[in-house]
Amino acid sequence: xxxQEKFNISEHFLVPKHVKLTEEEKETILKTFNISLNQLPQIxxxxxxxxxxxxxxxxxxxxxxxxxxxxxxxxxxxxx
Amino acid sequence: xANFVYKKVDALVFGLFxxxxxxxxxxxxxxxxxxxxxxxxxVDGGLMDVRLGVIDPGIRCKTCGGSLKECMGxxxxxxxxxxxxxxxxxxxxxxxxxxxxxxxxxxxxxxxxKIEVEEETPAxxxxxxxxxxxxxxxxxxxxxxxxxxxxxxxNIKKCLHCNAKQFTIKLEKPTTYLEDEKKLTPIDIHTxxxxxxxxxxxxxxxxxxxxxxxxxxxxxxxxxxxxxxxxITLETGERSEDDLTHKLGDIVRINQRLFENINAGAxxxxxxxxxxxxxxxxxxxxxxxxxxxxxARHRSGQALKTLTERIKSKEGRFRHNLAGKRVNxxxxxxxxxxxxxxxxxxxxxFSVAMELTIPERVTEWxxxxxxxFVENGPQKYPGSNYVLRPDGKKxxxxxxxxxxxxxxxxxxYIVERHLMDGDIAVFNRQPSLHRMxxxxxxxxxxxxxxxxxxxxxxxxxxxxxxxxxxxxHIPQTEEAxxxxxxxxxxxxxxxxxxxxxxxxxxxxxxxxxxYLLTKNMEFxxxxxxxxxxxxxxxxxxRFEKFKKNVxxxxxxxxxxxxxxxxxxxxxxxxxxxxKEGILxxxxxxxxxxxxxxxxxxxxxxxxxxxxxxxxxxGKIFRLGLEALLRNGFTTTIADTDLPTEIAxxxxxxxxxxxxxxxxxxxxxxxxxxxxLPGLSIEDTVEVKILDTLNKARSRVGEIITxxxxxxxxxxxxxxSGAKGNLLNLAMMAACVGQQAMRGKRIENGYRHRTxxxxxxxxxxPKAKGFIKMGYKDGLGPEEFFMNAITGRDSLMDTAxxxxxxxxxxxxLSSALQDIKVAYDGTVRDAxxxxxxxxxxxxxxxxxxxxxxxxxxxxxxxEIVGEK
Numbered sequence: 001x002x003x004q005e006k007f008n009i010s011e012h013f014l015v016p017k018h019v020k021l022t023e024e025e026k027e028t029i030l031k032t033f034n035i036s037l038n039q040l041p042q043i044x045x046x047x048x049x050x051x052x053x054x055x056x057x058x059x060x061x062x063x064x065x066x067x068x069x070x071x072x073x074x075x076x077x078x079x080x
Numbered sequence: 081x082a083n084f085v086y087k088k089v090d091a092l093v094f095g096l097f098x099x100x101x102x103x104x105x106x107x108x109x110x111x112x113x114x115x116x117x118x119x120x121x122x123v124d125g126g127l128m129d130v131r132l133g134v135i136d137p138g139i140r141c142k143t144c145g146g147s148l149k150e151c152m153g154x155x156x157x158x159x160x161x162x163x164x165x166x167x168x169x170x171x172x173x174x175x176x177x178x179x180x181x182x183x184x185x186x187x188x189x190x191x192x193x194k195i196e197v198e199e200e201t202p203a204x205x206x207x208x209x210x211x212x213x214x215x216x217x218x219x220x221x222x223x224x225x226x227x228x229x230x231x232x233x234x235n236i237k238k239c240l241h242c243n244a245k246q247f248t249i250k251l252e253k254p255t256t257y258l259e260d261e262k263k264l265t266p267i268d269i270h271t272x273x274x275x276x277x278x279x280x281x282x283x284x285x286x287x288x289x290x291x292x293x294x295x296x297x298x299x300x301x302x303x304x305x306x307x308x309x310x311x312i313t314l315e316t317g318e319r320s321e322d323d324l325t326h327k328l329g330d331i332v333r334i335n336q337r338l339f340e341n342i343n344a345g346a347x348x349x350x351x352x353x354x355x356x357x358x359x360x361x362x363x364x365x366x367x368x369x370x371x372x373x374x375x376a377r378h379r380s381g382q383a384l385k386t387l388t389e390r391i392k393s394k395e396g397r398f399r400h401n402l403a404g405k406r407v408n409x410x411x412x413x414x415x416x417x418x419x420x421x422x423x424x425x426x427x428x429x430f431s432v433a434m435e436l437t438i439p440e441r442v443t444e445w446x447x448x449x450x451x452x453f454v455e456n457g458p459q460k461y462p463g464s465n466y467v468l469r470p471d472g473k474k475x476x477x478x479x480x481x482x483x484x485x486x487x488x489x490x491x492x493y494i495v496e497r498h499l500m501d502g503d504i505a506v507f508n509r510q511p512s513l514h515r516m517x518x519x520x521x522x523x524x525x526x527x528x529x530x531x532x533x534x535x536x537x538x539x540x541x542x543x544x545x546x547x548x549x550x551x552x553h554i555p556q557t558e559e560a561x562x563x564x565x566x567x568x569x570x571x572x573x574x575x576x577x578x579x580x581x582x583x584x585x586x587x588x589x590x591x592x593x594x595y596l597l598t599k600n601m602e603f604x605x606x607x608x609x610x611x612x613x614x615x616x617x618x619x620x621x622r623f624e625k626f627k628k629n630v631x632x633x634x635x636x637x638x639x640x641x642x643x644x645x646x647x648x649x650x651x652x653x654x655x656x657x658x659k660e661g662i663l664x665x666x667x668x669x670x671x672x673x674x675x676x677x678x679x680x681x682x683x684x685x686x687x688x689x690x691x692x693x694x695x696x697x698g699k700i701f702r703l704g705l706e707a708l709l710r711n712g713f714t715t716t717i718a719d720t721d722l723p724t725e726i727a728x729x730x731x732x733x734x735x736x737x738x739x740x741x742x743x744x745x746x747x748x749x750x751x752x753x754x755x756l757p758g759l760s761i762e763d764t765v766e767v768k769i770l771d772t773l774n775k776a777r778s779r780v781g782e783i784i785t786x787x788x789x790x791x792x793x794x795x796x797x798x799x800s801g802a803k804g805n806l807l808n809l810a811m812m813a814a815c816v817g818q819q820a821m822r823g824k825r826i827e828n829g830y831r832h833r834t835x836x837x838x839x840x841x842x843x844x845p846k847a848k849g850f851i852k853m854g855y856k857d858g859l860g861p862e863e864f865f866m867n868a869i870t871g872r873d874s875l876m877d878t879a880x881x882x883x884x885x886x887x888x889x890x891x892l893s894s895a896l897q898d899i900k901v902a903y904d905g906t907v908r909d910a911x912x913x914x915x916x917x918x919x920x921x922x923x924x925x926x927x928x929x930x931x932x933x934x935x936x937x938x939x940x941x942e943i944v945g946e947k
Contacts, residue, residue: 033906039913069933070922 009048017064020053021076026060029076043077055079095290096169099300106157107131107143110303113333115321127328128306132156135310153305158331160301160362161338162355163266165255167363167370169296174251176293177272179284182259183244185275187283253372255359266359270297298362303328323384327365327376334358409436409554415509416545418532419705423584423698424570426507426521427532428499428552430461433525436554437465437496438503444491453497454486461498461525468494499523499554504561506553506568507533509541513889516540516576516583520568536590536701537570539675540583571694574685580929582685584694585678586701588802589713593704594668595800596711597632603710604628608635611710615702632707633663639699641688648672648679651801656680670801673700682930719794720813720856726787730780730814734852737776738845741769745843765843770818770825773850777817781810816851816859819870825849826869835862 009015021029030037043050043061050061056079063075108131114123122128130142133153141151165173181188237246247260257264273294281288309322321329338354364376367388375383391397411432418427442450456463457477467475467485470492475481489495499505501524508518519540526532531550538544555561566572576583586594603611608630609623622638642661649671650656656666658680666672672680681700685693722730747753748765755764785806789795798804811817819826826849832840838847846852849866853859859867898910905923907916919925926932 033904033914033917035912035914039911041914065921067921069924073918073921075917075921 008052010052015049016066018050018053019062019064020055021060021062025062029060037078040076040078042080045079050079093290095287096292096295097302098292098295102155102157102300102302105155106302107154108156108303110156110158110328110332111336113329113336115325115329116319127303127325127332128311129156132303133305133307135306151307153307155305156303158301158303158335160299160358161335161342162358163270164298164359164362165257165266165269166296166298167254167366169293170251170253170255173269173273173293173296174249174257176276176284176286177249177257177264177269180272180276180280181239181242181244182246182272184239184242185272185277185280186239186241187280188239188246254370255363266297270294270299273297301331301362323378323386324365326378327361327384327386330361330376331358331365334361407553409556411436411552412549414530415543415548415550416528416530416532417535417538418526419535419702421524421532421534422522423534423536423694423701424522425524425534426505426552427526427528427530428505428523429529429531430525430527431529432552433499433523434458434461434463435465436499436552438499438554439468439494439496439556442489442491442493442495447489447491450495450497451486451489453495454482454489457482462500464495464497466496468496499525501525504555504565504569506555506564507531507541508551508553509543509548510551511886513542514540514576514578516573517542518568519570519573520564521570534698534701535588536584536586536697539585539587540573540576571690574690574693574697575682575927577927579931580926581676581931582678582681583675584697585675585681586673586697586704587675589708590701590704591668591670591674591800591802592713592797593706593708593711594636594673594700595704595796595802596713597704597707598636598663598667599632601632601707601711603630603632603635605630607710611635611703611706612638614706615699617699635707636668636700636703637662639696639703641692644684644687646680646683648683652799668700668704669799674801713793715793715797717856719792720809720854722784722813723787726783727814729783733776733779733783734815737772738852740772741843741845744768744772748843766825769843769845769848773818773845777810777815780815780817781807784810784813810854812855814854816853816855816863816867818845819849819851819866821870821873826866835865837862 010018030040033039037058037060040060045055045057053061055061059079061077061079063077065073065075067073108129109125110127110129111125112123114126115128116126117123122130124130130139131154133143134141134146134148134151137148140147141154143154144151146152179187238244239246249264250258252258257269273292273296276284276293278288281292286293304324306325309324309328311319311321311325313319334354334357338351338358341351341354360373361376363370363373364384365386368375368384368386369389376386377383389396394400411428413429413432421427440446440450450464453462453464454467454477457479458465464477467477467489469475475485477485501522503523504520505523506518507521510517512518517540519537521533524532531552533541533543533550541550543550555564570584574582574584605626605628608626612619612623612635617638619638626634637658640658640661640663644658644661646656646658648656648666650666651669651671654666656668656672657664668680671677681693681697684696688696744753744765748761751761753761753764755761756767759767794804794809795806796802798806798809821827826834828834828841833842834847834849838844842848846860846862849869851859851863851866853863899907899915901919902908902912905918906914907919908914924932924934
C-alpha cells in the first residue's frame with residue numbers, strides 16, 4: 001500500500017493547472033490590477049495542488065480553469 | 081488610482097479604565113444621592129450636577145461653557161467605600177487568580193511548562209507597538225492564554241517561587257469567590273491582583289498598559305454624564321428621571337451609608353451587609369439580566385434598563401438605532417389590484433396624497449401655479465401643508481396663517497404641495513430580497529384606502545392581495561427623483577439580473593385571454609376596433625386595413641411595431657413567428673408572454689427599449705383581459721367530467737396496477753422475489769410497488785391528456801400555462817395517486833401499520849397511502865387521512881423552512897454586501913482586495929444574456945440577415 005505509486009492529483013481532470021509566475025510576470029500582474037501583493041487572493045503553501053511547484057511565501061501562481069462559458073479563465077493567487 | 085487617504089486607522093485598542101484615568105477624566109465628585117434642592121436646582125455633588133453637562137435648553141455648561149447642542153457632557157466619579165467586583169470581568173478575575181500564586185503573585189507553572197509557554201506565545205495580544213505594516217499574526221483572545229495557564233497550574237499545589245501552598249478557588253456566581261471554602265473579599269482579591277507583575281500579565285495574555293486585572297475590581301466608579309441619561313419633564317411639571325440615574329442614586333445612597341458606618345465603627349455584620357447590597361447595585365447597574373441576580377425594578381415592578389440592556393439585542397443601540405433608522409415621507413397600507421393602471425403606476429389614496437408632500441420652490445414662472453396649492457390649504461385637494469420661508473422657517477398652513485402666507489408668497493419660498501398624478505414615488509414590499517423589491521412608480525391619486533398596483537408587478541415584489549401591505553416613499557429632492565426615475569422605475573427592472581429573463585410579464589387570466597385570442601377568436605371589425613380602443617391603441621391606419629371579420633391574430637398584430645421580426649416557440653414547442661409586425665403562426669402563451677420565460681417580451685424589450693417595452697407589455701396584458709371579458713371564461717367542476725369509456729380505462733389501469741402489486745406481495749411473502757442489487761428484499765418490494773403505482777398514475781395522466789378537449793376551460797388554463805397543469809387535472813378527475821413522504825410510501829407507525837383499519841404489516845397500496853380516487857369522486861376515509869398526512873407535512877415544512885432560509889439569506893447578503901464589480905472588470909471587496917479577476921470568471925453581464933447564455937445563432941442571424 002505505502003508509497004506504491006503515489007497518485008498525482010495534478011493529473012486529475014478536475015484539478016486545474018497551476019503555474020508559478022516569474023518575478024517579472026508578478027510585477028506586471030500587480031501593475032495591471034493596481035494592487036499590492038496582499039490584495040491578491042491567497043493559497044496555502046501546503047495546498048495539495050501546488051506541492052510540485054516548490055513555492056515560497058509571497059510567490060504568485062497562475063491557475064488556468066476551465067469555464068463552460070468562456071473556455072479557459074485565469075486566476076492568480078499569492079502563496080501564504 | 082490616486083490615494084487620497086491622509087491618515088489610516090492602523091489599530092484599535094480596547095482596554096479598561098484605570099482608577100487614575102477615571103479620576104482624570106471626571107469633572108465632578110458625586111457624594112450625595114439628592115438630585116435637586118427645594119428650588120428645583122441641581123445639587124452640587126449630586127447626580128444631576130451642572131458640571132456633568134446640559135440637558136435643558138438655555139443653560140450653559142459649567143465645565144465647558146457650551147449650550148445644549150455644543151456640550152456633549154462630562155463624566156463624574158465617586159469613590160467606593162469598599163472595592164467591588166465588576167460583574168463583566170468576574171470570569172477573567174477567576175482565571176487570573178487561579179493562575180497566580182496567592183502569596184507572591186507569580187504565575188503558577190512548573191519549570192518545564194514555563195519554558196514552553198514562553199516560546200509559544202511571544203508578546204501576545206494587543207501590543208500597541210506594532211507599527212510596521214506586516215501581516216499581523218492572528219491575535220489570541222484574552223481568555224485563551226489564560227485558560228492555558230490555568231489548565232497547567234490546576235494541579236500545582238505549591239508555588240515554585242515562594243513555596244506557598246495553593247488552594248482551589250471557586251466562583252460562586254455571580255460575584256462571590258471561595259478559596260478552599262473560605263470567602264475571599266474583593267479587598268483580598270484586589271491586593272492579590274495588584275501583586276502580579278507586568279511581565280507575568282503578558283504571559284497571561286493581558287497587556288498591562290491597557291488591562292491590568294486589578295482594574296477589574298472597582299475602587300472608584302465613573303458617573304456617566306447627564307446627557308446620556310436625560311430626565312424628562314412631564315406635562316404636570318413633574319420630573320421623571322432616567323433608569324440609569326435611578327440606579328446611580330441607589331449606588332450613591334448605599335455607598336454613603338457604607339462610608340458612614342465604617343467611619344462610625346459599626347459592627348462587621350452591618351458593614352458586610354451594606355457591602356453586599358452595594359455589590360448588588362453596582363452589578364445590576366452594569367447588567368440587570370444576570371441569571372442569579374434578581375433584576376432591580378421600578379416602583380411599578382418594571383425592570384430597570386441599565387447599561388448592558390441599552391446596547392444589547394434587537395432593541396439595543398446597534399440593531400435599533402444604528403443599523404435601523406426611521407424615515408419621514410413614507411406611507412403604508414394594504415395593496416389591491418387594478419389592471420387598468422399602467423405597470424409603472426401606483427394608485428395612492430387621497431388620504432395619503434394629502435398627507436405626503438413634495439417641496440416645490442417658488443419662482444416667478446410658477447408662482448401662480450403654486451399659489452393655488454397654498455390657497456387650497458391642507459384640507460382641499462390638491463393643496464399644500466407647509467410653506468418654507470427663505471430664512472428656513474417652516475409655516476404650517478392653517479385657517480389663520482393661510483391668508484397671510486398667500487400674500488407673502490414670493491420667489492424663493494418653498495411650497496410643500498400634495499402628491500399629484502405623475503409624481504415619482506418609491507414603492508417597496510418586505511422582505512426586500514432583491515433589487516426589484518424596491519421600484520419607483522408614477523403616482524396616480526385614487527379614491528379608496530389601499531395602494532393599487534398592476535397585477536403584473538406582483539411577481540417582482542412577490543406580492544399577493546390576501547392582506548399584503550406595502551410601503552411608499554416620496555423622494556424629496558430633484559436629484560433623488562431623477563435617480564429614482566432613471567435607475568429604479570419599473571421599466572428598468574423588466575429583466576432580472578438573476579438569469580437575464582423577464583421577471584415582469586403576463587400572468588393568469590391575461591395569458592388565458594391572449595392564448596384564446598390568438599388561437600381561434602374572431603371579431604367583427606367594429607368589435608375589434610372597440611377592443612383596441614379600450615386597451616389604448618388608436619392606430620387608425622391599421623384599423624382601416626381591417627376586413628369585415630378580424631381574427632385575434634390580426635388584433636394582436638396591431639400592437640406590434642411594424643419592423644418587428646421574431647421567431648420563437650410556444651409552450652408546446654410549436655413555432656411562433658412574427659414577421660414585420662404581423663403574427664403569422666402560433667399563439668401566445670406562457671412561453672412567449674409569461675413571467676420568467678416570456679421570450680416575446682424579452683425580444684420587444686431588447687429591440688425597442690424599456691419605455692416602449694413596458695407600454696407594449698401593458699397593452700398585451702390588457703388585451704388578454706379584454707379578450708377574455710368579451711369571450712367569457714369560467715372553469716367548473718364539470719370540466720373534470722370524463723367520458724364513461726375514459727373513466728373505465730382509468731379504473732382499469734389502476735385495477736391492473738393493484739393486481740400487479742398484489743402479485744408482488746405474494747411473491748415476496750413466498751420468498752420468490754429476487755432482491756435488486758444493493759437492496760434488501762423488503763426494500764426491493766417497496767421499490768417495485770412504488771414503481772408500479774407511479775407508472776399507473778402517469779398512465780392515467782396520459783389517458784386524460786389524450787382526450788384533452790381544446791374547449792375545456794380547465795385544460796385551456798393548463799395548456800396556456802396560465803394556472804395549473806395536466807397532473808392537477810388528473811388528480812381532480814381520476815386519481816390522486818401515491819402520497820409520498822421523504823420519497824417513500826407512508827411508513828408504518830409503532831404498531832406496524834399506518835392506520836388502525838389495516839392489519840399489521842399490510843403492504844397493499846391503500847394501506848400505504850395510495851389514493852385511487854380523484855378529488856372530485858371524493859376520497860375514502862383512509863385515503864383522506866393519508867392525504868392529510870402529506871398535507872400537514874408540507875405545511876410544516878414550509879412553515880419551518882421559511883425562517884431558516886430567510887436567516888441564511890440574510891447572513892449571506894450581509895457577508896457579500898460591499899463586494900462589487902470595479903471599473904476594471906475585477907470583483908473587489910471594500911478594501912479593494914480582489915475576489916475575482918473577471919466578474920463570474922467570464923465577464924458576462926447576466927442581465928444582458930438569455931438565461932445566462934449568449935444566443936450566438938440569433939445574433940448571427942440578426943447581423944447577417946435571415947437564412
